[in-house]
Amino acid sequence: MLYFSLLGNGHIGKVHKQAIEDTEGAQLISIIDVASSSDESNTVFYSSLEEFLEKDAQTDVVVIATPNGLHKQHAIQCLKGGKHVLIEKPIALNSQDAKEILEVAEATGKRVFSSMQLRFSPPVRWVKELMENKALGKIYMVNIHCYWNRNKNYYNTREWHGSNAMDGGVLFTQFSHFIDIVNYWFEETKCTNAKFYNFNHQGITEFADSGKLDFQADEAVGSMIFTTSTYERNFKSGIEILAEKGTIEIGDQYLNEVKFFNVEAIDSESNHSTETRNFHPKAIEEIVSALETNRASALDGKYAVRLVEFIEGAHEIAR
Template sequence: MKNFSILGYGHIGKVHEQAIRDTENANLISIIDFNLPSDLDAITYSTLESFLQEDTTTDVVVIATPNGLHREHAIRCLKAGKNVFIEKPISLNVADAEEILAVANEKGLRVFSSMQLRFSPVVQYVKKLVENNALGKIHMVNVQCYWNRNRNYYKLREWHGTDDMDGGVLYTQFSHFVDIINYWFDEVKCVNSRSFNFSHSDITEFDDSGYVDFIADEAVGHMTYTTSVFNKNFESNITIIAEKGTIKIGDQYLNQMLYSDLKNVCCSNKVSTEQKNFHPEAIQEVSDALFRKNESILDGKFAVDLVKFISAANDFAKENKLHQMNAYEVSHS
């Protein structure tokens, strides 16, 4: 059994708390945040500094603070001798992500990232199809994420909507979908991107919608995303078009098999699950990996690949906006 402490007790911190309590090989030691409730069944600290000075039993610190603080908090914990389990994204740029791993390597410690949708039975099923070449040559991969994030969402959390703390919708809302493409394929590379702000221009410092073109091994990939859907989330899905089949999985947590037509493969419709929360599986994976000292599908190196992809997408989007602006100025000069 490994001992966990949680840094940050907002919405996602509470999710991790319950996941730790629900996992047999994990034990919750403490929670670190200011203005914590007085009835928590854990040791509480109001600052990270006091925790790092006094704690002697924590094996893993769950970093559940705003995105823009992940680098600082992770490195401080690593330098104090703690392994870290960082909520997605591991950081908001590649240099920070690589620095986190470098410090961990120097200290002989582990970095994990919260990429819990990898434990969805549907995601695992498609992973095995790809690994076993059951789909043959994969031609296309399409990702669609049509969500709603209204004004109240951004008002509830003051750090949401900012470039330096939030980082944008690809990081905060849709990074799990990018991660699953990284999980299924050996080499995923962003080759182009465009972004737009349809309904949040007076709310966020970044665009709310866009598309990304990518290559996944030899397959052509395309992702369309938005947080501007009217009223509520509409749908999320990933479709694979391949030589020996077509498959579509979906729901916000990628726990549903929506369509399957596969050559010489049956019963794929049975892999769907009503389970949506895979955080306990992630906590168990981290605890097991530390106990057995084996590699993990949550290792930080995979989280760096995610940051590389989204950073490239954001860079392409900015370049295309600049080209469009310059073209407009030339045409009207």
């Protein structure tokens, strides 16, 4: 049994809380949050991280679900306090901070995991298998599209969202999973061109709400169009792959549906979609297994550094 504690009991914190409770071999034993209080007899509540680190002697993994801009500080405190950490994406808002987290982990003998749970989506893993088996031949193009809505009320009811220092922008907070999946599929990725636009969030956010990117993914060329200014509600999102021996589109907000595929030597009647939408329990299960067997994990923090470097590069090019 691995014992988990949760730092930050907001919206995403509650998602992690449920995931821990749904995972065999994992037990949530404490929650750290300035506003926390509960009648749950099996959960201890702390009003500060300092109090938790002083009093706790049982926790194996701290799940960090605080504002993006606090991830580095909180991760380092927990690592130095003798805990492994699972950091909600992004691991940090710049690559220097992300690398510092990993350096502290190495020095303390503890591990860093990042919340990149869409790596456990069956369609995502199926595409990775096709690539590894060379079933698609040469990959020509990878195109990402994300047309979402984040309205004024979204930012007004979440005080830290919208600032550069605590949020970091839509590539970090909304669309980082899509970039991470391309990183998961390819060995090397790099943004080569970027433009950002602010269509309808002027005076609401300190950053742009939309953009267009070009990138290189190994030998393939890629593009990404993204926005949070879609009218009224989310429209769609997905990734298309155009290759020598096939064409594939996977979609849905959680990349859990195969929208189209035409691949050489694969039956077009095959079904690679799934009704599963919440892959957070899969992430907790993976962390439990990786720690218990002392093996490498698809959620290891080094992969999260690649993600930050990609987004950081896009922002630098646009500036």
